Amino acid sequence: MKECTSLFPKRVVMILVILVTLILLLPSIGLTFGEPQTTTTDQYYINNAQVETGANNVVTSIVFDYRGFDTLGEACVLFIAVLGVAMLFRRIGK
Amino acid sequence: MTSGLVIRTAGRLLAPFIFIFGFYIVAHGHLTPGGGFQGGAVIATGVALILVCYYYKDCIDKLTPAKNFKLVEAAGLILYICTALSGLVVGASFLFNWMNATGGLFGHAVAYGVNAGDIFTAGVIPVLNFAIGIEVLGALSVVLMYMFAGLKETTQAEDDAPASTPIIKKSGKQGGKK
Numbered sequence: 001m002k003e004c005t006s007l008f009p010k011r012v013v014m015i016l017v018i019l020v021t022l023i024l025l026l027p028s029i030g031l032t033f034g035e036p037q038t039t040t041t042d043q044y045y046i047n048n049a050q051v052e053t054g055a056n057n058v059v060t061s062i063v064f065d066y067r068g069f070d071t072l073g074e075a076c077v078l079f080i081a082v083l084g085v086a087m088l089f090r091r092i093g094k
Numbered sequence: 095m096t097s098g099l100v101i102r103t104a105g106r107l108l109a110p111f112i113f114i115f116g117f118y119i120v121a122h123g124h125l126t127p128g129g130g131f132q133g134g135a136v137i138a139t140g141v142a143l144i145l146v147c148y149y150y151k152d153c154i155d156k157l158t159p160a161k162n163f164k165l166v167e168a169a170g171l172i173l174y175i176c177t178a179l180s181g182l183v184v185g186a187s188f189l190f191n192w193m194n195a196t197g198g199l200f201g202h203a204v205a206y207g208v209n210a211g212d213i214f215t216a217g218v219i220p221v222l223n224f225a226i227g228i229e230v231l232g233a234l235s236v237v238l239m240y241m242f243a244g245l246k247e248t249t250q251a252e253d254d255a256p257a258s259t260p261i262i263k264k265s266g267k268q269g270g271k272k
Contacts, residue, residue, distance in 0.1 A: 054194045054204040055124035055216035063129065064222045068189035071222070072174060074131075075229055079171050082233045086164070089240040 105147030112140035120227035123220065125211035130223040134230025141235040150242045160239035163232045170229025177221050193217035 008016075045058060045066070053061040063071055119126075120133030145153055154160070181190035193201050194217030202214045213220075 050204065050206055052194075053191055053216060053219060055219050056209070056211040057124050057126065057129075059127070060124045060129050060219060060223070061216070064124075064219045064226075065189075065191050068178065068222070071226065072178065072189075075171050075174055075226060078229065078233050079167065082164075082167060082236055085237050085240055089244060 102147045105143050109140045109144055112143065113137055116140065116227075116231075120223055121220070122213065123223035123227075124216040125213065130226025131230055133223075134227040135234060137227070137231045138234035138238070141231075142238050145238055145242050150239075150245065153239075153242075160236055160243070163236040163239060165232075167229050167232030167236060170225045170227070170232060173225040174222060174229070177218055177225060181218075189218075191217040191219065193221075 045062060049058045049061045049066075050056060053065045055061040055065070116133045116136035116139075118133075119128035119136055120130055123129035123133065144157065178189045181188055181192055184190075184192045186192050193199070194215075195201055195203060196217075197203075200214050200217055200220050202212050204215050205212070
């Protein structure tokens with residue numbers, strides 16, 4: 001007997017996945033390029049970054065204050081990359 | 095790896111300036127263009143210069159072994175996370191800039207508008223800059239050191255020995271006075 005019987009045949013699943021993807025992509029048809037919605041975030045940073053964080057460098061105030069979680073993630077990615085290199089070279093690096 | 099006397103001397107001359115420039119970029123990250131990532135990469139360039147100029151064994155013996163750079167890297171990440179958690183301790187949110195404009199360390203009052211800048215402003219941002227700086231420095235250096243460890247290089251005694259290989263012997267007088 002078969003050890004793994006799927007509920008649907010493989011072909012039906014593939015068609016379902018393609019259909020769902022198309023349905024999810026449907027709203028993007030109406031989007032127009034070159035006319036972005038007016039955003040106020042960039043002007044907010046330019047106006048208030050120095051007052052709120054005390055840093056003269058607005059880029060640093062965004063990277064380390066407004067988007068601090070992003071930098072924490074980058075540091076973790078770098079740490080894991082070094083971990084991989086250290087594991088790869090563990091015999092040579094003695 | 096054979097590196098001549100000229101390269102070795104120039105590298106020894108340049109490396110301290112590269113370290114100081116990288117430290118300047120890290121320390122002034124909240125005032126001038128730059129920051130922890132860029133400054134750490136510049137300092138790691140100095141380490142790479144030393145690794146290229148000298149023999150790897152000499153670097154391990156005289157400079158520092160690779161495991162110290164691993165410690166520095168982990169210390170940078172832990173310092174970042176502890177600084178972020180200190181926002182919870184003072185009763186604010188994670189990564190909150192609680193040291194800004196309090197009057198203490200890095201808490202001087204900020205002059206708004208276009209100004210030259212004061213290095214003791216911006217609260218936790220310089221601390222996070224420093225943490226990221228030493229993390230990037232340790233990460234890039236330890237990757238370089240692990241890769242140099244796998245390199246098959248000659249020893250200094252073999253390099254400085256009088257020419258005995260057939261290629262050099264064929265081309266006449268080389269090796270010269272030592």
